[in-house]
Amino acid sequence: xxxxxxxxxxxxxxxxxxxxxxxIVIVMSSNGQILYxxxxxxxxxxxxxxxxxxxxxxxxxxxxxxxxxxxxKSCQSITVNDICKRALTSRSTFYLHYLDxxxxxxxxxxxxxxxxxxxxxxxxxxxxxxxFEATVLHFYQExxxxxxxxxxxxxxxxxxxxxxxxFETILYNHWLAYLxxxxxxxxQELVAQIGASIVFDTLNWSFxxxxxxxxxxxxxxxxxxxxxxx
Numbered sequence: 505x506x507x508x509x510x511x512x513x514x515x516x517x518x519x520x521x522x523x524x525x526x527x528i529v530i531v532m533s534s535n536g537q538i539l540y541x542x543x544x545x546x547x548x549x550x551x552x553x554x555x556x557x558x559x560x561x562x563x564x565x566x567x568x569x570x571x572x573x574x575x576x577k578s579c580q581s582i583t584v585n586d587i588c589k590r591a592l593t594s595r596s597t598f599y600l601h602y603l604d605x606x607x608x609x610x611x612x613x614x615x616x617x618x619x620x621x622x623x624x625x626x627x628x629x630x631x632x633x634x635x636f637e638a639t640v641l642h643f644y645q646e647x648x649x650x651x652x653x654x655x656x657x658x659x660x661x662x663x664x665x666x667x668x669x670x671f672e673t674i675l676y677n678h679w680l681a682y683l684x685x686x687x688x689x690x691x692q693e694l695v696a697q698i699g700a701s702i703v704f705d706t707l708n709w710s711f712x713x714x715x716x717x718x719x720x721x722x723x724x725x726x727x728x729x730x731x732x733x734x
Contacts, residue, residue, distance in 0.1 A: 563601055565591040567653075570608055574656035579609065579665075606665075613657060613667050616650070620671055623647065628678050640720060644710050651711045658708075668704075675700035698730050 569590035573582045584605055588598050602608040623646050630639025647654065657667040679696035689695075706723050713719070 562593065562597060565593060566598060566601065566608065567612060570605070570612070571653050571656045574659065575652070579605070579660055579662075609660070609665050612653065613665050613670070616654060616657060616667055617670050617674075619650075620647075621674060624674055624678055628682075640724060641715070641717075644707060644715055644720065647707055648710050648715060655711055672700055672704055675703050695730060699727065702727055702730065 566587060569587050570582070573586055573590060582605060584595060584598055587605065587608070588595050591598075602611070623643065627639050627643040627646075630643075654667070657665075660666060661668075663669075676696050676699075679699040680692060683689075683692040683696055702723060706720070709719070710716070
């Protein structure tokens with residue numbers, strides 16, 4: 505779940521449309537660390553003042569409540585009343601930010617998908633080339649810090665909200681593009697699928713067991729064999 509905001513945290517609103525006029529709010533600590541992102545619906549992009557932090561705190565509480573409920577029961581059985589009770593907020597406040605629980609779910613999925621895409625774009629070349637300390641380790645560390653929300657969302661298998669499948673597709677497409685550019689053969693699609701599965705399965709393992717240097721080095725050896733590269 506998300507780290508609570510302090511008065512020393514910085515909220516940055518950037519003009520980055522997702523779908524249906526969503527914008528991304530990036531919340532950063534005073535030392536420059538990205539704490540989390542959230543999407544705001546149909547709000548004009550512009551300067552965010554300290555007084556507006558209460559809006560983000562409200563959304564943070566609602567999202568945290570929803571994530572905690574997802575770790576207890578299925579999405580289908582969760583009601584808006586459940587979310588509001590857990591978040592200590594009213595239904596009217598909830599509907600100021602979300603159309604219904606599925607709108608909340610979609611915003612959470614979009615947030616995590618956007619963050620994952622950025623991490624993969626930033627780290628993938630190093631991940632492929634085996635730059636362990638600079639890339640492989642940081643790749644998993646960045647994702648493990650978001651374990652509660654990712655594990656909760658990975659449980660949802662409805663096609664529109666299937667974050668697990670969306671993550672795997674991003675990894676597969678990056679692997680396949682890399683293989684098509686650097687190798688010749690008849691099994692690029694198969695190798696790309698295996699490569700994506702290795703990364704994703706290692707992530708799930710790290711959620712349960714934490715970051716294990718020896719395990720990541722072991723996986724790196726498997727990756728090299730799959731790619732048939734030194």
